[in-house]
Amino acid sequence: MPPRINLLAAIRRVQISSISKTGAVRAYDGAFQGCTTPRVGLVSRIGARPCQIRMNSTSSGSGEGKDGKDVADEARGPNQDQLSSVSEEAAETARILEKRCGEVGGPELEQGTPVGEILKRDKDALKNMPKVLRDQIASQNNGGSRSFSTSARLRQEEVQNMRAAQELTVEPSVAAVAEMIAAAESNVDPEIKQGYKFEPPTTKLPKTEHVKKRYEDIVEQFTKMLMKDGKLGLAQKNMNSILHHLRTSPPPAVNPMRPLLPGPPAPQLPLNPILYLTLIVDSVAPIIKIRQFKGMAGGGMTLPIPRPLKQRQRRRAAIKWILDASEKRKNSQFAVRVANELVAVAEGRSSVWERRSQIHKSGATARANIRYAVRK
CATH class of the missing domain: 1.10.455.10 (Ribosomal protein S7/S5)
Structure with missing residues (x-):
């Protein structure tokens, strides 16, 4: 009676070897080398074909980079894949929960301590601060430059004169309206009774127009x-x-x-x-x-x-x-x-x-x- 063959072990061996190698030849060699007997290798070779086709059917772009190298084989730096800070994690959680800054339970990113206050308290940090901050502080403390210019004061009188001239010159439309109002006021009859804006009508309404005496x-x-x-x-x-x-x-x-x-x-x-x-x-x-x-x-x-x-x-x-x-x-x-x-x-x-x-x-x-x- 022939010995029993463990097919599960052969399939697992094929999967492990296919991770480290790419291509059909590597998977085949790994499956063949993992067998101890020719019969086991034959069975493993036969059983590796469908699994190999299913696992290696992905596109070349998903497993390889632009230069044809594996992405998994590339070296990673010491500062990559680090965990985010507490504030960033809180902000991400608030973004998922649709919370805004300032709400109850929301992130307080704006409540941090300014860098200037930290530098004032810590002298060692002031010595070891980056060059960018040093240049910024130096530009702020520069006593030779002034923050305002006196050139605008030289033209102050000229601007005031221009505004006075604009106030004196009236637009043609405004002048025409003023003339119309003056003409209307001059034509007002002084004999108009007090309380009337215009002259009352001279013709009397017919008797039938009165609501209480509209009948003959x-x-x-x-x-x-x-x-x-x-x-x-x-x-x-x-x-x-x-x-x-x-x-x-x-x-x-x-x-x-x-x-x-x-x-x-x-x-x-x-x-x-x-x-x-x-x-x-x-x-x-x-x-x-x-x-x-x-x-x-x-x-x-x-x-x-x-x-x-x-x-x-x-x-x-x-x-x-x-x-x-x-x-x-x-x-x-x-x-x-x-x-x-x-x-x-x-x-x-x-x-x-x-x-x-x-x-x-x-x-x-x-x-x-x-x-x-x-x-x-």
């Missing part, structure tokens, strides 16, 4: 007459419906016996519902009112005396008559009843005309009693 007088008065129980919003809604009805209704057929006040032609009235409403109200508004005075002529007899009315009083009486007449119409909506009554007044079909004519007849009859009112 007739519209506002008619709306207040429509209001019940203080519901102004509902009254404004009804007024809007009335104006919409006047705008969309056909032109009125005006009765020549009961004409409206002078204004635009009848076909153009629906185009302006506010003017349409104004003409209707002012046409049936009474001019006078009859007041009863007791004992004016003596005794207990009552005398009717006509009194003139202002515009607002006349319109109030006309609106009241129109609203009273609209209550007799058969319609469920209040705004529609009032709008139909206004159209009837424009066409001369309303009973409001009769009330107006009746008051005017009474005033014409009682006009002789005006003298008693003047006497009083």
Whole structure:
């Protein structure tokens, strides 16, 4: 029975010899020389081939230098591969931990002792210090040279004169702006009221531009007459419906016996519902009112005396008559009843005309009693 061969020992021998030699020939020779018997060498030679190919498959640049020599064989100096100082190690640790100088746990590289203080304390170090430090100290202690120059003082007066000349010369743009300001100030009217920067506007704003009085007088008065129980919003809604009805209704057929006040032609009235409403109200508004005075002529007899009315009083009486007449119409909506009554007044079909004519007849009859009112 043939003896057992230790293949692991042969492979280890090949690996050890391949470190000291380079190339396929050295590995082969080392493997062959390490065997004691021809049989063992044969087996080692056969087993060394795959291991040798795997280990020597690296590039030539990784194991050799520029001159073809092994990097491992080069001699190293005595100061190479030394450990870093404590401060450098702390700085490297802080860099890895992303700490900055001055933070808690960070390096304190700036807290070292200056070289000048060490040299002042240690006389031996002062004698043996490098030549570079000696030259630096000698240049600082040189008493023959001065650290400043007096050449700048010679031109001090000249520089001051140049600055004064620059202040006197004004740029053209600045001068133009100054002239514009002076011209604007000269054109200011001395009669401008105190507190106004510019002259107040001469034209007055229209009345409708006021936020609290932006509606026409007739519209506002008619709306207040429509209001019940203080519901102004509902009254404004009804007024809007009335104006919409006047705008969309056909032109009125005006009765020549009961004409409206002078204004635009009848076909153009629906185009302006506010003017349409104004003409209707002012046409049936009474001019006078009859007041009863007791004992004016003596005794207990009552005398009717006509009194003139202002515009607002006349319109109030006309609106009241129109609203009273609209209550007799058969319609469920209040705004529609009032709008139909206004159209009837424009066409001369309303009973409001009769009330107006009746008051005017009474005033014409009682006009002789005006003298008693003047006497009083």
